[in-house]
Amino acid sequence: MRSIWKGAISFGLVTIPVKVYSATEQRDISFHQVHRKDAGRVKYRRVCTVCGEELAYSDIAKGYELPGGEIVVLTDEDFADLPLRTNRNIEVLQFTPLEQVDPIYFNKSYYLEPDAAGTKPYVLLRDALEQSGQVAVVKVALRQRESLAALRVRDGVFLLETMLWPDEIREPAFPFLDEDVEVRPQELTMATSLIETMAGDFDPTQYKDAYREALQAVIEAKVEGKEVAAPAAPEEEPAAADLLSALRASVEAAKKSRAEGAGDDGKPGAAKSGRRRPSAKGRPGEQGEEEVPEKAPAKKPAAKAKTRKSA
Template sequence: MWRGAISFGLVTIGVRLYTATEEHDVAFHQVHREDGGRIKYKRVCSVCGEEVAYQDIAKGRELEDGRMVILDKEDFEHLPVKTDHAIEVMEFVAAEDVDPIFFQKSYYLEPDKSAVRPYVLLRTVLENEERLALVKITIRQRETLAILRAREDILVLHTMMWPDEIRKPDFGFLDEDVEVRQQELKMAGSLVESMAGDFEPDQYTDDYTVALEKMVEAKAEGAELPEVEEEAEEGDVIDLMTALERSVEAAKKGRSSSGSTKKSSSSGTKKTASKSTTRKTPAKKSSKTA
């Protein structure tokens, strides 16, 4: 758990940081196929060949000339980071100005008991002004950019990559002069319109993980595994326009058979310029994991 304070202007808000997400991947161990024994690894020095205890392991940076620079905990304490317990607001930016490619991890912020009022103030002004707070934060001795935003009744912090950590795309097709025909654009627009809807993440499920867990349970019980259905092979090779036309037809049939209606594209979020500052304070979390 991380604890510190948000500071913007002369306002300081004491907060605690909690991870906002968790992955549900099925974890596997490396084992010996013959008897199921776990595979273990030893930390062996490449110079002397001896096994090294964890407390004797340091961090090293190899230079271009081959020299190894060894850094200890005391060395990192001399780095020019302001503090490990501050979230410094540098400026407030429009949401559309921030490319999602910069985002890394997400965290919930819980205010200290004495900081609830300024916390709600910051959350509400971010909502009303439709702005994000661009901040700097140091987590585990690493300084990073981050974004603070209001989500429902909580402030959420998203750590970000530095600009020089974003790779520049370098693909051959970018140098080609590719022309898209007007009728293809029109048909693609029809396909987008026929598949348009609101983002409701609860309606989607991780089918692969569910199937994987069922397979593990079946093997544990000695049951037979279900047969894998082979995908039907495509018949004739079809051109782009034909593929678009068939896709629009399939999308329309799918919508009508499921009884769902196309949602208007005008049902997106609307600006609420006069939200009350007396909204409820953040609800309790069900779990706290740093």
Template sequence: MRAIWKGAVSFGLVSVPVKLYSATESHDVSFRQVHAKDGGRIRYQRICSLDGEEVPYADIAKGYETEDGEMVILSDDDLRELPVTASREIAVEKFVPSEQIDPLMFEKSYYLEPEATGAKPYALLRQALQESDRVAVVTVALRQRTAPAVLRVRETEAGDVIVLQTLMWPDEIRTPDFSVEVGEVKEAEVTMARMLVETLAGDFDPSELEDDYAEAVEALVKAKIEGGEVQRTETSTKSAGEVVDLLAALQQSVEAAKQARGEKAG
């Protein structure tokens, strides 16, 4: 894997230099639109919907369409004024019970690997998350935009690692515009439903999941290649500083958190 981002996790006065790796990859089957006669790829022109003329890249701008259909053109100067950040810090805001995070909010997942100087505080944070059964709510800047995220621990064959999962913003979660109305449910029906659940009960094993569609496409393509049904075309072809005294930094962080809540330090 190749690191896509480098920075540091900070909680209190403790800083953990880390590397970020994509934790998932899509293997969705994708097809290209081609000319059935010779396999040539289909190209699309950039045509203006108003005058019907082809538009060169130099004349293409970004536009924001309002709810009433008006188009607001944004210049490069406008875009430069938007708030962006290049921060390399993953700042822990709080530690919350893991069950309080709705899985619907999870967006993308990344593995965090500590730099050599951050191995010990990384292990400390990992153990603290495991023993408390909590996740760390953080903010992180990816692609110059700040996003909410959580840190949690995932067990893997290579060992336990901290995972960063970005979250959807609250207003991106849609509310269903329908309700389910049912009549009276009989106790016998409930009992039968429970029996069905118990009959199909088991443990989740990801290895049992198979992508039949992808396998079928691969088999079909392989058969066509072996049968000679192939069109040959020209297109075939060092971060935040290390905290020296980790214990002292943790103690100071706890005292500061207590004082922030109005509690007596000691």
């Protein structure tokens, strides 16, 4: 991984120099725009709409459009003069339980690595934060944008989760919220039963991106000159007569699926991965752990072509 930012965690009077790395990457298959006839790459020119001159990147500034259509031009010097305290600083504002932070606020994740001189205070803050079971609410500026962020511990490393500001969260103003929708007790009971039947520990490795795999297969078939065979359409289940019938059928299907995937002891979900997971204390970073039974290793997915992350 390549560091994208250098700065320091400011924790009271303690300063911990760190490097920041992107913790996630999109695995989308990237494409170029090409001429359908001869596969030539399509390029775009940067042309001024006023004078018609083709521009280099060094000629381009940022423009803010006013309600009347006038443009205010901002240069790099204008941004450099802004009073941004968190330009190279991750400022700890407070500590709070993770469950109090709605996941809708989370934007992007970054790993923090300590510089050699900051290893001991980094480990000290990491262990103290992990022991407390809380997360640090911080303020940081990345790529000329100041954000709130949550600082928590994952796999022994600080994870910085940048957050949206409250005024960036849209209100769900949908008409059905004002309607008086009646739910029968039997329907609620059956829906609850369905949830309980399908409940289990979250293991993201059991899921896969079927669309990306199918798209990769299409590309490989094109390369090898093969005919691309469309997958057979799944059989449609007959429509249920009413909501309660649909819920009852869903519960039965979920029970059947869970029974088919049960372990040797016949209990649903008996075949679990051999990892350790948090105890009933619940939050990331707490010390309590319990063993999870072993299961046979999952089959390795088909090899995928390397993709390049888009800018």
